Every structure is written in C-alpha cells, then in structure tokens.
Amino acid sequence: MRTIDLFISRVCIARCIIAAMWTRRRFIFKVFVLTISLLICLAIFLSKFVFPVPKLSDTEISRYQERNLTPNVDSKGTPILLWWSSIYSNIVDDVKTFGTVQCRVTNNRTLRNNPDSKVFIFYGSHFEPYDLPLPRHKNHLWALIHEESPKNVYILNHENTITLFNFTSTFQRHSNYPITTQWLKCPDWLWETTFMVSLEEKNRLRNIEGLAPILYVHSDCHTPSDRDSFVAMLQKYIKIDSYGVCLNNKKLPESLRFRGSMVAMESDEFLKFVGRYKFSIAIENAVCEDYITEKLWRPLRVGSVPIVFGSPSVRDFLPNNHSAILVQDFRSVAELAQYVEYLDTHDEKYAMYLRFKKRKIKNNFLQDILRKRDWQASKDCKTFRTKHNSFIYGFEEFVCKEMHEFERYMNQTGPRFEKKIASLLHYNCPEPKRFDKLGRYTVRDREWLREWTDARYEAVVMWNLYSNNRTVQPDVFVQMVKSEKEKYARNIHKLKI
Numbered sequence: 143m144r145t146i147d148l149f150i151s152r153v154c155i156a157r158c159i160i161a162a163m164w165t166r167r168r169f170i171f172k173v174f175v176l177t178i179s180l181l182i183c184l185a186i187f188l189s190k191f192v193f194p195v196p197k198l199s200d201t202e203i204s205r206y207q208e209r210n211l212t213p214n215v216d217s218k219g220t221p222i223l224l225w226w227s228s229i230y231s232n233i234v235d236d237v238k239t240f241g242t243v244q245c246r247v248t249n250n251r252t253l254r255n256n257p258d259s260k261v262f263i264f265y266g267s268h269f270e271p272y273d274l275p276l277p278r279h280k281n282h283l284w285a286l287i288h289e290e291s292p293k294n295v296y297i298l299n300h301e302n303t304i305t306l307f308n309f310t311s312t313f314q315r316h317s318n319y320p321i322t323t324q325w326l327k328c329p330d331w332l333w334e335t336t337f338m339v340s341l342e343e344k345n346r347l348r349n350i351e352g353l354a355p356i357l358y359v360h361s362d363c364h365t366p367s368d369r370d371s372f373v374a375m376l377q378k379y380i381k382i383d384s385y386g387v388c389l390n391n392k393k394l395p396e397s398l399r400f401r402g403s404m405v406a407m408e409s410d411e412f413l414k415f416v417g418r419y420k421f422s423i424a425i426e427n428a429v430c431e432d433y434i435t436e437k438l439w440r441p442l443r444v445g446s447v448p449i450v451f452g453s454p455s456v457r458d459f460l461p462n463n464h465s466a467i468l469v470q471d472f473r474s475v476a477e478l479a480q481y482v483e484y485l486d487t488h489d490e491k492y493a494m495y496l497r498f499k500k501r502k503i504k505n506n507f508l509q510d511i512l513r514k515r516d517w518q519a520s521k522d523c524k525t526f527r528t529k530h531n532s533f534i535y536g537f538e539e540f541v542c543k544e545m546h547e548f549e550r551y552m553n554q555t556g557p558r559f560e561k562k563i564a565s566l567l568h569y570n571c572p573e574p575k576r577f578d579k580l581g582r583y584t585v586r587d588r589e590w591l592r593e594w595t596d597a598r599y600e601a602v603v604m605w606n607l608y609s610n611n612r613t614v615q616p617d618v619f620v621q622m623v624k625s626e627k628e629k630y631a632r633n634i635h636k637l638k639i
C-alpha cells in the first residue's frame with residue numbers, strides 16, 4: 143500500500159507542476175488552477191496518509207504485540223478482562239496497555255468475584271450454557287468471540303443466548319468487531335501471482351496430463367451446507383478431480399497428505415497444486431451470512447476460479463464483480479456445468495475471471511475493510527502493518543476500551559454510553575437445507591434441522607438458569623433440555639387436540 147501511496151503523491155506533485163506550466167493564460171487563472179490542484183493533492187495526501195491507516199512506530203508495534211506471560215499480582219485496581227471460556231490453551235495473566243488504557247487480561251477463573259472483574263469474554267466454541275459466571279453484576283459486560291464454523295454452536299443463533307452479550311466478534315459484518323475476512327490472512331494475497339499457472343500451461347495440463355477442469359479437496363463430508371451432494375451432482379455433468387476423503391477419485395501426492403492437520407494445506411506446494419486447476423469448488427460447511435473461509439480465498443490467491451456456495455451475500459466480498467462463479471446465479475446444476483464447460487473451452491472468457499490479479503480490485507467495500515482492520519493473521523504479510531498480529535488481541539483492545547468508556551460514564555466522568563446488546567444479526571445462520579434434484583438449496587433437511595431447532599430448547603433452559611443465577615453439571619443440563627423438549631412436544635400435541 144505504501145508504494146501505491148508514494149506513487150499517488152508523486153503523480154500529484156507532477157500534476158500540479160504540469161498544471162502550472164500548461165496554463166498560459168492570465169495570472170489569476172494560473173493561481174486558481176494551481177490552488178485547486180494543490181488542494182486536491184492535499185486531500186488525496188491526507189486521505190491516504192492521515193486518516194485510514196494510522197502509522198505506528200516500531201516500538202509502538204512491538205508494544206502492542208508483546209506478550210508478558212508472567213502472572214501479575216500487583217495489579218489491584220486495574221480492571222480485569224476475564225476469559226471465561228478461554229480461547230487460550232495456556233494460562234494467561236497479563237496487564238496490557240492499549241493506548242491510554244490498561245486491562246489485566248486473564249483466564250484465571252478464581253478472579254470471577256474480584257471487584258475488578260469488569261468484562262467476561264467467552265469463546266464461542268467452548269461456550270458452556272450451564273456454567274456461566276453468575277450472578278451477573280449489573281455492570282458486568284459480556285463479550286463473545288467466535289471465529290470457527292457456526293455448525294454445532296447453534297445455541298448462539300437464538301435470541302436468548304446472543305442477547306446475553308454486549309459485544310461480539312464474529313464472521314458477521316454487523317458484529318461489533320467483525321472478522322469476516324479472517325481467512326484472508328494477508329490482503330496482498332488478492333493480487334499475489336506467485337502460485338498462478340499460465341492459461342497455456344493449464345490447457346496443457348487439461349489436454350495432455352488429463353487433469354479435470356475442477357478441483358475438490360475435502361475431508362468433512364457431512365455438512366449442513368450439503369456440500370457433497372452438490373459436488374456429486376455436478377460430477378455427473380463435468381469432470382472433477384477429488385483428492386480428499388469426500389468423493390475421492392484421485393490420490394494426493396504423498397508429500398501433501400494431511401495427517402490430521404491443516405498445515406499441509408497452507409504449504410507452498412499445495413498452493414501450487416491448486417493453482418494448476420482452472421476451477422476450484424469453494425463451498426462452505428455452513429450457510430450463514432458473511433461466513434467466508436479459506437475455501438474462497440485460497441483459489442482466489444492462486445488464480446483458480448472458485449465455484450462458490452456459502453454466504454448468500456458473498457458477492458460483497460469478492461475482489462470485483464467477475465472473479466468467481468456463484469452457484470446461486472444458476473437455475474440448475476446442469477446449467478452451471480454447461481457454463482463451466484464453456485469457460486473451459488473459451489480462453490478469453492476464462493481469462494476475464496483472473497483480471498483482478500492485475501491489481502484490478504474494484505471492490506471498495508472490501509478494500510475499506512482490509513485497510514481499516516487493525517490485525518493481521520500472518521507474520522509474512524508484505525503490504526500492511528497492523529497493530530495486532532491476531533484479531534484476538536484486537537478484540538481484547540476493543541473490549542477494554544469500551545469498558546473504560548462505560549466505567550467513565552458510570553463514574554460520571556465521561557460522555558453518555560449507549561447500551562450495547564448483541565442481536566441475532568451478529569450470527570445470522572438460517573435453517574440448514576439440502577439441495578434438490580436440480581441443485582437448488584431449498585429442501586428442508588430433517589437431520590441438521592433437528593440440531594438447529596434442538597438448540598432452541600438449550601437456549602430456553604440456559605435462560606431459566608441464567609435468570610435464577612444457577613449453574614449445573616453438564617449431565618443435569620442435558621436432562622433439563624430433554625424435558626423442555628418433551629414439554630414442548632406435549633403442548634404441541636395438546637394444541638392439535
């Protein structure tokens with residue numbers, strides 16, 4: 143980004159000089175043109191340098207990224223930010239400075255009744271509805287971070303649960319600290335060409351080596367998005383090389399076998415492997431608004447055109463309006479296959495899908511998000527320098543600052559603090575479905591639907607416990623959910639009679 147900025151400012155200066163020399167008219171006109179040009183240059187300069195990306199010195203950056211893991215006992219009075227269901231696997235107890243404010247960040251649960259404990263943070267994947275930090279003092283702020291797949295944590299998708307939280311950090315753009323682009327670890331991946339294979343070579347691989355046009359590599363074959371059924375249908379019309387456990391028809395090279403970890407899938411070798419394919423299946427495991435993962439970003443990174451299904455509004459996050467094939471744009475799987483085949487045999491049309499790689503990223507919404515995000519998920523990113531090397535620390539800062547604002551308001555030393563309560567918009571996973579015979583995601587799926595609706599009973603029981611300041615053992619909770627469900631079934635039955 144800095145090189146672009148420099149370039150822009152140079153162009154600016156050049157334009158000003160040219161403007162001044164070019165004008166051979168009256169002096170006043172000359173001054174007028176010069177002033178306007180200078181003002182425009184100044185505006186561009188300010189917008190690029192001053193406003194969106196705060197420049198930090200090296201010491202500031204290292205201070206933000208520093209982790210002091212020695213338990214801190216002399217921190218009385220420092221507000222505590224307590225990870226209740228922790229995202230950290232080790233013990234953390236740490237006074238962190240975020241600009242002008244400080245918080246003691248810890249996951250030591252024995253501090254729950256400490257008067258300094260002001261914020262409780264919950265990690266979605268470890269959320270235990272039967273074991274909440276109760277009673278909740280009226281000034282206790284609760285925060286939720288959930289970066290993993292929403293599948294299996296459907297309880298968060300219910301009003302009773304999500305409204306417990308004052309702040310969230312989820313894949314949803316409406317969350318307080320959204321991490322929709324978390325899997326686009328470096329923004330420069332969008333225009334990176336390291337792993338791209340020329341179209342000529344792709345055609346050779348297709349014709350001589352017998353590669354299929356489409357790549358599929360998955361090992362989670364049973365998902366609420368019904369991914370495998372769709373790919374199986376598509377496979378009837380067009381060849382797909384499937385290397386994962388799901389619908390496997392080809393062997394991965396030995397060096398790329400996963401061995402239960404994702405590491406191999408981030409290796410350069412795997413990226414090169416994907417880059418050889420013209421198209422890649424990019425279907426998420428759950429269909430939720432704004433739930434977007436590496437399944438989309440990886441093919442975009444290596445220049446394999448993604449065939450996308452997942453967030454219904456995924457278009458908002460694509461580099462430009464012609465960089466992916468969206469399943470939802472086709473009336474049937476046959477039509478989609480026909481289109482892919484057409485692109486496979488029409489080089490010019492295919493190449494249009496990769497034009498964004500030449501820095502033709504037209505999506506201002508996406509650019510704005512990437513420019514403003516204050517975390518980065520990989521140390522190797524070239525373009526942007528950010529305060530935090532993980533959105534987890536970024537969220538800690540966000541929540542710590544909000545809490546200080548709230549405290550100042552309560553102490554009557556700060557401005558009004560508007561109540562903040564999360565809503566269903568912060569999660570937004572509609573009921574899971576299945577594909578019909580034509581390949582449209584419209585059929586109610588009884589199995590996943592059961593998990594989805596059962597979470598409603600969990601949410602009701604959780605709410606009753608919460609209102610009564612009660613915590614219970616997990617097995618008791620399971621029993622309570624069961625009887626809640628039976629009660630509901632009985633009532634429905636009565637209504638029918």
Ligand SMILES: *[C@@H]1O[C@H](CO)[C@@H](O)[C@H](O)[C@H]1NC(C)=O
Pocket residue numbers: 213233235250251252253
């Ligand atoms: C947690 O905090 C308590 C004091 O509240 C302390 O005695 C205990 O050692 C701490 N636990 C760990 C693992 O640091």
Ligand SMILES: *[C@@H]1O[C@H](CO)[C@@H](O)[C@H](O)[C@H]1NC(C)=O
Pocket residue numbers: 463464504
């Ligand atoms: C895509 O964007 C270009 C310019 O950015 C515009 O001219 C074109 O109409 C858009 N196409 C679609 C299908 O929206």
Ligand SMILES: *[C@@H]1O[C@H](CO)[C@@H](O)[C@H](O)[C@H]1NC(C)=O
Pocket residue numbers: 546549550553555
């Ligand atoms: C609020 O008041 C308490 C007690 O007077 C004080 O300890 C605390 O630092 C104050 N907090 C803020 C954010 O001003």
Ligand SMILES: *[C@@H]1O[C@H](CO)[C@@H](O)[C@H](O)[C@H]1NC(C)=O
Pocket residue numbers: 282283284305306307308548560561562563
């Ligand atoms: C935090 O959330 C709780 C639960 O929804 C709510 O009662 C409380 O008023 C909220 N606090 C603030 C400061 O918004």
Ligand SMILES: *[C@@H]1O[C@H](CO)[C@@H](O)[C@H](O)[C@H]1NC(C)=O
Pocket residue numbers: 277278279609610611
């Ligand atoms: C739960 O605890 C809160 C805070 O101590 C208290 O105000 C409330 O009355 C309690 N509720 C019940 C049902 O005991």
